[in-house]
Amino acid sequence: MSARAIAACPAVPAGEPCAIQPLLHVRYAVTLDERNQAQGSGTVVTVTGYHEARTGRGSSLAGLKLEVSYDEGATWTALRVTGQGDTRSARLPAAPAKATSVSLRLEASDRAGSRVRQELPKAFGLTG
Known part of the structure; x- marks a missing residue:
């Protein structure tokens, strides 16, 4: 599996000391x-x-x-995300008969302005 990720947080003003930045991270959970x-x-x-x-x-x-x-990123389908707070979920639709893997693409933001975009090609396989 390979992943592409882009993160952004509000700019640090010039002259501010170096510090740990409050970047938004995401954790995935899927039953496999x-x-x-x-x-x-x-x-x-x-x-x-x-x-x-x-x-x-x-x-x-x-x-x-x-x-x-389901075609390694050639086409994408938006999922209906449910939940609130820091944990959200979405149910995957039925995969096409010839699909062998699932790729995921995510865009998340927090209230402080941090954003993260991730693309997970072939995040996991599908049972045949």
């Missing part, structure tokens, strides 16, 4: 079998937003967009 595979439909992807503990800032996700691709 011993081969890192999920069933072809109904799988729930749970995403939790958090910050590095040493920043002293809680997460407070303000927004989350999640998309799925």
